[in-house]
Structures are given as structure tokens and as C-alpha cells.
Amino acid sequence: MISDQAWADAQRLWDFQQMGHEVRPCSVAIGLGSHDLGVADTTADLYHRGMAPLIVFTGATSRTTRDRMPRGEAEHYRERAVELGVPAEAILVEPHARNTGENIRFSRALLEEHRIPVSSVLLVSKPYEERRAYATACKLWPEVEWVSASARMSLTEYVDSIQDARLVIDMLVGAQQRLMIYPEHGFMTEQHVPDNVAAAYQRLREAGFTSRIVPDVVA
Structure with a gap:
């Protein structure tokens, strides 16, 4: 089961990823x-x-x-x-x-x-x-x-299309982690991460949505 808090945190990461x-x-x-x-x-x-x-x-x-x-x-x-x-x-x-x-x-x-x-x-x-x-x-x-x-769809619609909620949330966590650690290694430009987004990411990591993260120290 995925908790209401995890869904709310996933939604926050989803919204942050959208460039508009x-x-x-x-x-x-x-x-x-x-x-x-x-x-x-x-x-x-x-x-x-x-x-x-x-x-x-x-x-x-x-x-x-x-x-x-x-x-x-x-x-x-x-x-x-x-x-x-x-x-x-x-x-x-x-x-x-x-x-x-x-x-x-x-x-x-x-x-x-x-x-x-x-x-x-x-x-x-x-x-x-x-x-x-x-x-x-x-x-x-x-x-x-x-x-x-990207496809114009909500998080719920996307999860329904993939039929694997945990995979989608794991991927969201992995994408957010890279945004936070890759700039210092020269892999991408710096992106300002609001505190509430960083907190949502940390809660999801602590809840075990970690299958798509990479080591925090990148060689």
C-alpha cells in the first residue's frame, strides 16, 4: 500500500518536474x-x-x-x-x-x-x-x-497508463535525486529546489522508494 503522504509527496515531485x-x-x-x-x-x-x-x-x-x-x-x-x-x-x-x-x-x-x-x-x-x-x-x-x-496528463493518469505506481514513484525519486546531485559533477545545470520539494523527496526515500537512486557520490 502507498500512503496518502507518499502520494502527496509524489505529486509535489511530479509538479516540480513540469517545466511549463x-x-x-x-x-x-x-x-x-x-x-x-x-x-x-x-x-x-x-x-x-x-x-x-x-x-x-x-x-x-x-x-x-x-x-x-x-x-x-x-x-x-x-x-x-x-x-x-x-x-x-x-x-x-x-x-x-x-x-x-x-x-x-x-x-x-x-x-x-x-x-x-x-x-x-x-x-x-x-x-x-x-x-x-x-x-x-x-x-x-x-x-x-x-x-x-511531454504527454499532458496528471500523475494519476500516468500511473494508470503504466500500471505500476511504485515504479513511477521510484522513478520520480530517482529523477529528483539527480537534479540535486548531478550539477556539482558537471552533468546538468543547477536547478533551484524549493524546501518543500526537497522535504517530499527525503520522505519518499525514507519510505523506501529507492530502486532508481544512484550513489550520492558519483565517480
Whole structure:
């Protein structure tokens, strides 16, 4: 059972992750690979709305996705987007990245390899990782303008779509931890964390939602 306090704390982390950017046309959309095919759906929708002429899907596999996406997250995303009517020629696949930093660095390299000029990027992620992805992208590719995007849904709707509440809360805790410790290691830009958000994060850690945290000291 997940307590009312844990749900309230998860909601606070969820709300903090939302960047609230107004989606607008950009040079390219980058869909960050994960266990959630909804990222591919959102990216395809943005393409159809004329928000980007080109999509990059990026991601290898992880412990969460190796069974359900055996061909790699980016490839499964590509297949999903094509099913949704995106032309195959409008999609580039970056199949090697295994974390958010590699998603950004490898996608940039792929776009440069194809000599595609980029001044702005629609960064499409899971709803609970908007801020983490944005902070990483701004650090690693500061020359472009980043616009965060994700599926417009509530925490409850997202949990219902994933059908694993504990996994979602664990992921929220993991994303928040990285926001708090990665800037000092040069992995992302500093993000001001309000006291009530930090307290919610700490309570969730103490309640055992820790399967997606990393060691606080990063080599």
C-alpha cells in the first residue's frame, strides 16, 4: 500500500518536474528513449502538428526495457511513430545512448553527421523527467534553445497508463535525486529546489522508494 503522504509527496515531485514550456516549432524533436512508448506517441503528435520537420529517437536498452524492447528503445519508438503516420524518412535513430547525457551528446553528433542545422530542439521526455532532461540538455548543448515537452496528463493518469505506481514513484525519486546531485559533477545545470520539494523527496526515500537512486557520490 502507498500512503496518502507518499502520494502527496509524489505529486509535489511530479509538479516540480513540469517545466511549463509553451510548445512551438523547432528545428528538430528529440524523443528520449525509456520504457514508456508514450514518448514516441507525443513526439509523433508534435510532428503531425508541424512542431518539428525531423525526429531523432535516442536510446539503447536498460534493465527496464531489455525484455519489452529487445531491438532497442529508439528502434521501438521509430516503429511506433511510423505506425502513427510519421514518414520513415523524417526519423533518425540513435541506438547507443544508455543515459540522458548520452541521449543528448549522441543525438547532437548524429545531427552534425547529417549536417542538419539546429537552433532549437523540442525535447520530448516522460512527464516526470522534463526538468531533469532540460537541465542535462542545457549543460551539454548550450548553443541551442531547448523547449521541454511531454504527454499532458496528471500523475494519476500516468500511473494508470503504466500500471505500476511504485515504479513511477521510484522513478520520480530517482529523477529528483539527480537534479540535486548531478550539477556539482558537471552533468546538468543547477536547478533551484524549493524546501518543500526537497522535504517530499527525503520522505519518499525514507519510505523506501529507492530502486532508481544512484550513489550520492558519483565517480
